[in-house]
Amino acid sequence: MTGDTSRSPVVDRPNVMSERAANTTVLVTGASGTLGSAVVPRLEKEGYRVRPMSRRARPGWVAADLRTGEGLAEAVDGVDVIVHLASAPGRPQQTDVEGSRLLLTEARHAGVRHVLYVSINGIDRVPYRYYQAKLDTEEVVKASGVPYTILRAAQFHPFVETLLALVSKAGPVIIDPKWQVQPVAVDDVADRIADLIAAPPTGETTEYAGPQVLTFDELARSWRAARGSRRPIWRLPFPGGMARAIRAGAQTTTATPTGTGTWPEYLAAKYR
Ligand SMILES: NC(=O)c1ccc[n+]([C@@H]2O[C@H](COP(=O)([O-])OP(=O)(O)OC[C@H]3O[C@@H](n4cnc5c(N)ncnc54)[C@H](OP(=O)(O)O)[C@@H]3O)[C@@H](O)[C@H]2O)c1
Numbered sequence: 001m002t003g004d005t006s007r008s009p010v011v012d013r014p015n016v017m018s019e020r021a022a023n024t025t026v027l028v029t030g031a032s033g034t035l036g037s038a039v040v041p042r043l044e045k046e047g048y049r050v051r052p053m054s055r056r057a058r059p060g061w062v063a064a065d066l067r068t069g070e071g072l073a074e075a076v077d078g079v080d081v082i083v084h085l086a087s088a089p090g091r092p093q094q095t096d097v098e099g100s101r102l103l104l105t106e107a108r109h110a111g112v113r114h115v116l117y118v119s120i121n122g123i124d125r126v127p128y129r130y131y132q133a134k135l136d137t138e139e140v141v142k143a144s145g146v147p148y149t150i151l152r153a154a155q156f157h158p159f160v161e162t163l164l165a166l167v168s169k170a171g172p173v174i175i176d177p178k179w180q181v182q183p184v185a186v187d188d189v190a191d192r193i194a195d196l197i198a199a200p201p202t203g204e205t206t207e208y209a210g211p212q213v214l215t216f217d218e219l220a221r222s223w224r225a226a227r228g229s230r231r232p233i234w235r236l237p238f239p240g241g242m243a244r245a246i247r248a249g250a251q252t253t254t255a256t257p258t259g260t261g262t263w264p265e266y267l268a269a270k271y272r
Pocket of ligand 1: 029030034035036053055065066067068084086087088120153155156157159160
């Protein structure tokens with residue numbers, strides 16, 4: 001019947017997708033981290049065979065260390081896709097740059113067909129040691145011979161909150177009020193990753209951010225209000241090229257799509 005033929009693409013698509021996912025093994029590096037903790041259940045829900053990776057042995061996980069290379073060959077064995085999230089801002093040269101080189105050398109030998117590397121928006125516009133290492137890691141990914149997609153993401157909501165807590169350690173919230181960011185919900189980034197690995201590798205670098213550009217003045221005031229805090233806010237222009245670039249909006253993007261989760265929603269969910 002013609003009715004069957006016209007209906008089949010719509011009806012079959014989810015089945016085809018889930019069948020493809022069920023036959024796809026995805027290694028998630030950095031699976032224990034902020035983003036990894038959202039990505040693993042998101043991909044499991046999609047039906048992928050997910051192999052979370054950590055330096056620490058855990059049941060059902062693979063143990064491997066990017067810095068030493070230990071366990072990486074076993075980690076990539078039989079893997080189709082790598083979602084590469086592991087990072088160590090304190091030791092980025094050894095872990096991010098050289099560690100990714102080790103991981104991707106093993107991945108190429110193992111025939112991995114797609115690596116999705118998560119990087120950070122504006123790393124080519126903000127002079128900062130960790131960002132230089134992320135840029136260098138992007139180059140390692142591009143030169144690896146493993147088909148790739150690079151997803152640069154904006155600052156995650158919990159990271160912005162960690163920053164605000166850090167600059168409040170002495171009492172007042174000390175901020176550069178004109179710093180601009182476009183924070184993004186972690187679950188939105190996990191969704192974007194799920195979309196990107198369902199498609200073939202793009203060989204491109206794309207940016208991704210939340211729906212609103214906010215200044216640190218706005219962030220600090222709303223954070224303080226959500227926590228019912230009366231801490232004073234000290235506003236000063238931070239010195240240096242990095243601060244200047246962030247004031248100029250180097251970490252914001254016009255890229256679409258954007259995430260939908262907002263900073264006020266994050267605060268409301270956390271402090272209701
Ligand atoms: N945080 C943000 O706002 C933000 C924004 C944009 C992009 N990103 C990028 O997104 C990615 C994930 O960020 P995140 O905030 O979720 O990171 P995170 O919470 O700091 O987690 C880092 C992960 O890296 C793993 N790791 C560290 N050293 C390792 C090593 N030597 N070998 C293997 N694994 C190692 C850790 O795993 P174990 O401790 O379990 O081994 C941990 O799961 C990073 O690449 C980051 O640059 C972050």
